[in-house]
Amino acid sequence: MRALLVSLLAILMPGPTRADVVWRGDFETGNSSQYTRAQQVSADRLQVVQSPVFQGRYALEATVRQGDDPINSSGNRNELVYQGYEKEGSEYYYRWQVLFPRDYPSAKTWQVFTQWHHNGCCGSPPVEFFVYGEELRLTLTNSVTPWKTALVRGQWQDFIFHVKWSSDPSVGFIELWHNGQRVLSRYAYATMYPGDGIYLKLGLYRSDTVQPVGVVYHDGFTQGTRLEDVLPPVSQPTPDAGTPAPDAGTSPEGETPPIVPSSPLPDTGATPPTLEGAPLQVGCSSVGGPLWVMALLGLGGLLHRARRR
Incomplete structure (x- = not known):
């Protein structure tokens, strides 16, 4: 008995x-110590600042000037690196916010603000988010662009990126939420190179033909194993898991999928929500x-x- x-x-x-938050890179330490290392020409290029911020007290200000080349490679860059060691078959949700100032330069070339790079030295990364002209784009290997939308300056852009890492296109996939709307349905694709690894790079990396100074802000980066891990507390609704919203951008073939209204998160432009996990009910x-x-x-x-x- x-x-x-x-x-x-x-x-x-x-x-x-239960805590399924794998990693936070939200700068709430007041510095960049959450990251593995920095690739920058000087300390003023990657600064943790208190304004502007999306959540908490701190955000990252990344600055690139023409000629910035800290690793003697193609293009100009100043980036933080996080070596997360994502493996074949692993599946994660990533959430972060990006702000492009009103004077952010427009150029008909690539300006990468977030990328998941392969361990190899050369070639395009498997996943990259970048500015091209007046567009935001998500591009995969072989220049496949499953989503793009208009560049908006002066407002925080909120991303949730769901990915299964695999070199097998029948296993790997991606999904994307932008500003609370599910804008890309599950998209099957090889998200890794065979036998290679993946790591995160955050900051600004652009063509060396861009002349004006570029500044971009990053905040709130969170990696989890479930959607709930990267969302605000349960008092706010979950992004819609149905058909992509009307601002879903275009598919690689230039066709927009059928549209059904989705359920957005509350507007994050005013008082940004925290990214702490929801309390146990x-x-x-x-x-x-x-x-x-x-x-x-x-x-x-x-x-x-x-x-x-």
Whole structure:
């Protein structure tokens, strides 16, 4: 009898809240210590600042001037690197915010602000988000661009990127939410090179033909294994998981998929939500007490009766 009661207690007692946030790169440390290393020509190119911010107290200000080449490679760049070691078959959700100032330069060439790079030295990364002219684009290997939309300056852009990393196009896929709207349905594609790894680069990397100074802000980067891990608290609705929203951009073939209105997150332009995990909700009985407390009361009675026997 005692063994049974101990087992029931182990089941009914609340344990620690499950945390599936894999990593945070939200700069709330007040510096860039959450990242593996920096590729920058000088310390003023990648600065953690207190304004503007989307959430919390800090964000990253990334600046690139023509000629910035800290790793003696193609293009100009200043980027933070996070070596997350995503493996073949792994699946994650990533959320982060990006702000392009009102004077952000327009150029008919690539200006990458977020990329998942392969471990190899050369060639285009498997996944990159970049500005081209007056567009934001998500581009994969072989220059496939499954999503693009108009560049908006002076407002935070909120991204949730869902990906299964695989070199097999029948296994790998991506999904995308932009500003609370699901804008890209599950898109099957090879998201890794065979036998290679993946790591994150955040900042600004652009063609060396761009002359004006470029500044971009990043905030709130969170990586999780579930959509809920990267969302605000449960008081805010979940992004729609149905058909892409009307601003879904274009497919690689230039065709827009059928549209059904989706359920957006609340507007994040005013008071940005925090990205902390939602509190555990404890169920209650019909008499108003938490279920595990009521169960313990019942077990106490059983113990009392067992002792009386």
